[in-house]
Amino acid sequence: MSFKLKIKLFFLLFLIGFAALLLLPTFVPNLPPWFKKYVYRGELKLGLDLKGGVHLVLQPDIDKAMQNQFENYVQDIKAQLNKLVSSSYEVSIDNLKAVFKFQDPKDVKVFKDEVLKGIKEIAISKEYQQENLFMVEVTLSEERIIYIKENLLNQVLEVIRNRVDQFGVAEAIITKQGKDKIVVQLPGLKDPERAINIIGQTAQLEFRLVDEETMQRLDQLVNSLVQTGKISFDAPIEEWRKLLAPYLPQDSQFYFMVEKDKETGKVIKKPMVLKKEVLLTGTYLKTAQVRINPQTNEPYVWLQFDSRGAKIFELITSENVGKRLAIVLDEVVRSAPVIKEKISGGEAQITGGFSMQEASDLALVLRAGALPAPVKILQNITIGPSLGTDSIKKGLIAGVIGAAAVIIFTIFYYRISGVVAVIALVLNIYFLLALLSAFQATLTLPGIAGIILSIGMGVDSNVLIFERIREELKAGRTTFSAIFQGYSRTFITIFDAHVTVLITSLILFIFGTGPIRGFAVTLSISILVNLFTAIFATKIFYEYLYERGIDFRIKFFELNKKANFNFMKFKKICAILSLILSLTGCFGILQAFLGKANLGIDFTGGAIIYLSSEKTPDLGLLRKTLEESGIKDFMLQDIKKENMILLKVKLSKESLTEEVNHILSLLNQKLPDHKFNVVSKEEIGSTISQELQNKATLAILGALVGIIVYLAFRFNVYFGIAAGLATFHDVLVTFGLFYLLGKEINLLFITALLTLAGYSLTDTVVIFDRIRENLQKHSFANFDELINKSINDVFSRTIITVLTTLFGSLSLLLFGGVVIRDFALALTIGFIVGTYSSIFLASPLLQVLHKGKLPQFK
Template sequence: MSSSLRWKITLLLFITLFAGLTVAPSFTQVPAWWQKYLAPAGLKLGLDLQGGMHLVLKVDLKKAVENNLDLSAQDLKEALAAKKILVVRTNSGDTRKIILTLPNTGALETVKQTISKEFPDLDSDFQTDQGSFPRIILSLKQAKIDFINNKAVDQSLEILRNRVDQFGVAEPAIVRQGADEIVIQLPGVKDPQRALNLIGRTAQLEFKLVDDTAGLNLPQLIGQAIQAGQWQEGGSRKQLNLALQNRLPAGTEIYFEKNVDKQTRKETRAPILLKSQVLMTGDMVKGAQVGVGGNFNEPYVGLDLTGRGGVVFGQVTEKNVGKRFAIVLDEVVRSSPVIREKILGGSCQISGSFSYEEATDLAIVLRIGALPAPVEIVQNLTVGASLGQDSINKGLMSGLFGTFLVVVFMAVYYRLSGIIANLAMVLNILLLFAGLAMMGGTLTLPGIAGIILSVGMAVDSNIVIFERMREEFALGKSVRSGVDAGYAKAFWTVIDAHVTTLITALALFLFGTGPIKGFAATLSLGIIFNLFSTLFASKLFYESMQGKRKLKKLSFMLFLKNPQLDYMRIKNLTFAISGTCALIGCLAFVQIIRGQANMGVDFSGGTLLQYQSSQPFSLGEVRTALAKGDLEGVELQKVEGENRLIVKIKNSEKVVGHVSEAVTARLNTDFPNNRFVVENQSEIGSSVSDTLRSKALLSVIISLLGVVVYLGLRFDLRFGVAATLATLHDVLAVLGLVWLLNMEITLLTVTALLTLAGYSLNDTVIIFDRIRENQRKSADPENITDTLINTSTNEVLSRSIVTSLTVFLVLAALYALGGAVIHDFSFALLVGVLVGTYSSVFVASPLLTLWHRGETA
């Protein structure tokens, strides 16, 4: 055995041992020093496997600017009042501007100097029209607005992180995304709805006086506004006040006070009129804790005020004895007690029929502070722990069974070489797990699908090499010469096939979102490690056996011996079939763009809920129950034999979070003896669905362009264009079938289509490599003839059949055992394998004859 061979074996053993040590923490307890110097925690499971929440929150930057302007205007009023200048504030109708009216022009100069010296961030426009009171139009300077926008998101992120930390979730992930979004991941969270309420609450605390104007009937005014079409039940409070602005006393606003019945716990909201002026805010609170007391021995939140807050609270209560004092939390009045006397001591309490958990969460947000602006939950993906474990079991089952089928087939068909390929495949999976662990990557259910697919591709690379060996042995070469020649001649074929698939995977990773990224990450790593295991590790097995003189003979089974099929003779027929399939796919694409296809909630926006019920239920009864509520366009599906209910509401304009609450409440109210528990929840706002659609389309375009460029450089432009057109045909054909079958089109469907593109390219490139090789040997190397294509295709036909069969076995296991989550994904790939194999022979290669240089023979 040569020294270079010893070094190669040592290197392979070291890499294998290191990978095993890195992955070990994922499956067993290891010492602390192990985790310190190797993978800190092994593989991490994604939310779809361990359960948890994935939230995308959008910070209302417009409201942040509005709040800052409002506070500045209030401070200016107080500063002018201290100088004996009284101003009246009116709303301009533009939230970016506030109007202050002066009683006369005598104080204009003082006002200008005050704004200039004490409020440098304010822009002021003074209007002194004849016959009207002087007005000051205030707005924030652009530099201040930019500062607020940047600070609001960062401040919101820090506040949300502190709230989550006090909530007690292990290993949460909270990061900024783009200009105004925050992504929160809470793995293993036990009470998703409580977490959602805690995170989504702005916690803007305000103290205002109640306006008890005699003779003002608020319910009657609101009813008149509804009849006039100026407002509708459940509409925004701001819109209601705008509709009634001329019928309310100046400087007042309508709010709604939350009341909870002590016996039934039924929640109602009653209108209440408050003074617009904010007397105190949550900034004056330094501490909050939960207590129990009162007439009904209920939980309340006790507040400790800052020094300034205590002084202000004392002054306010002293001046307003006998009046009602409203405590407003996130624009909802929680209580409105009567001020009996001046309150000193710097403390007060909020009571409002809280449960203990509600009081605890309120104390948390008040202690940490309010968000600088409201946040809107635009995406909510929640997976229950039981469903996560179910996904793990099905993912492992399908993966192990698919791998078992491939291992048995390879060992039977290629014998010793098949066993070597199986060992290389196991090494590839080990390296893939180690790579994910070292990178801190997360293993998701689509990621498992990516691993299973990479298993098929790993085997495919070895098949290419083995079929080359078969050809060399047929020429009478020795085992050593045949192995060396097989690897040498298959080298660039394997590289080209992997690079084209890697281009697709990278496009998915760079421009995809959520589950697509997880799939693309595992597929990309699988492709990279596959090159190592195929071109280095598997060859090293041969070299080590040759070094010990134990490799005497290699034999393989054979499906087809010297096929002489004339594929080009029927090219006009296949072009007609392919053209029809592509046309149906184009029609499907147009319908998708028009929104007429069966789009999943990730593209249409809306809500998808999966429930596990404690008892069997009738789908008709559930449909009748949900029809009672304000839930339009509900689609129901029952998972037979599992007591599972799937609820879909697409194109919903409702706020994310409200739909799931309404559906769950309705189910548990109408079916009190049958508990429905949310296992899986996907709520996606229209802005997110628009982004997902655009990114999915961009992924397709970028991947196809990348393939054209690469193949154009490696071969010539006509090969790149032919391969791209054939791949586009495959994508359209499968898309057309999905549309005809009215299957739901989701992000995983797009992932399947792009994976199909990668696989189809893999198959096409192998045939193109053989065409180029035979083209160089021909008398006219510039032309591509029908005979050349037939000969080249027949030479690699056995490889195409075996490769398609191995990948088909893996996908069949995924389809049969992978579970409902990836059922449509695996179906699209199963069909795609057949279409891709067909197009490599009957579409891609014939296209080369339509674009040629010189005359075709």
């Protein structure tokens, strides 16, 4: 064995061993501690769609953050004014403006020179006199507004990270998205709803006095409004405040106190009126813990303030003995005890019929700190562990069946060389998983689509080599000469096909989001791995046989020994068919943009909920229940044999958490015997859906531009345009067929379109490479003759590739489960359309663009 071959073999074995180290923590969970400490601690990460968990996209309310800070500054100003001014004054707040009304001009001077001088965050916007009053209007300074806008996201990020750390979620991912959003991923959660409540709770803690005078006539007023049907107790607090505003003093505000009935556990809402002035906030909170009341044996939350907070709390309680002090958390009164005496030491408690878990969660969010502003949940994907496990199980079954079909066919068709190709295919997936583990990338369902495409490309690369070897043998070469010539002459074709798909995947990563990015990462890695295994690894086997002098004979099965089909004869018929199908696709896309197609919630906003039931669901009864409750634009689907239903509701709102919770509560109240349980749910607000729609469009267009530019560089501009148009045709036709079938257009479907675009592009590049080669080797009477010969030369490879690729997509379609079924259908349709276009459309387009004249290559 030559030194060069020994180096190659050693390098391959080293990579196999190194990949084993990268994959050991994934497949061998009980490794000794020293391995993870000194060798490798990472492992292959599964996406939420495979493992279960929560994916949230949050957006802080920046306007509310500025308003909260402004009101806090106003309270500080009032506290100082109370000590410094001699006469009474008034203050009114409207959003980010506060007007202070003084009776004495000397108080104005004190206000400006002594109070505002120490608060640089507040600026005077206007001064004027109204009758006998001296008015000073203040607002947040420009510098403070800029500071809040620049730092709010970091503050929210830190608070959420603290909460998640205390919640104890392993492998949590908390990152920024753009300038105003935060992405939170919590894989493998068993109680996702609890985690969402903890993360999303603002935890704005305030202490306000109860307006006892107004409270005396409040109950009668509230009952009158409810009985006359003007409002219900379930109406949002904003509606109540708007309706009651004429009946309440300007310095008071309406609230509900929420308590739980000790016996029934039912939530009781009691109307309350509190003074608007905030006496103390959670800013001064030092710690919060759960304690048990020895008299009632019920848990409560014990609070302790820092030194400054303790002084403020002592002052509040000393000045308001005999009055009720309400503890308000996120606009809800939790308790309102009577102040019996001055309280020193800075301790307080929140009661309210909590369970131990509720008290623990409340203490957790208070300890971690309040969010500086409320956060809107723009996207909420919650996948239960059972559905994730089911996806893995069915995905593995489908993958094994598809792979087995590919292996059997490849070995049957190419004999011993087929065994070599199968080993290369196994290495391909093996190295891919190892690299995903090394880069700490996440494997998702769209990532599996990338693996399917890489398997197709891996088989295709070997088929290209084997078919070229067959041609060289027919030309009279010896076995090993034919083998090495086969590798040499197919290198440029394989390289072109892989680079074009790599450029596409990189553009998808730049412009894409969510599933599209997951697909792009997996595909990019698999392309690089496949180039190595197809060209380098498999060749070592033949080099070893050659150097050992082993007599080796190539025996391949052959589909068509003398392919001489006149493909161009059908170019006009195919052109008409493609035009009709493309127009159908254009119409489908137009309908989608107009909102008239069956768009998924990725693009419309809304919710997808998988519900399990203890009895066989009655769709008619469910539909009637939802319609009678005023739920519109929904779809129900029964998942056979699994006592599970799929509920899709389209809602065009920025945040959908309240609406979804209302629907789930409604179903459990009106159909209690079903005992519905949320297996998985996905909420996408209108902001995110528009963003996903824009990025999906940019991803597809960007990929097409990348194809045209590269192929224009490698061949000429007409080759690039022809390949780009053929790929775009495949996207249009598949979209049109999906539209006609009434299937849902969602991000997973867009990922399928991108998968087939990569497949179709590879097919087209193989034919174009053969056209270029034939032009350099032979002379032709016309373009039709050139195209017919080139397609016939690679026709066996085209048929074999589409068959092996269809094995994967059909196995996913038949055995992959409900989550991935439509995705697999799109792949299956797309692979067939892509094969058709590479043969009957791309090359005729090339002829039209060249105006029938044969291109020239140096």
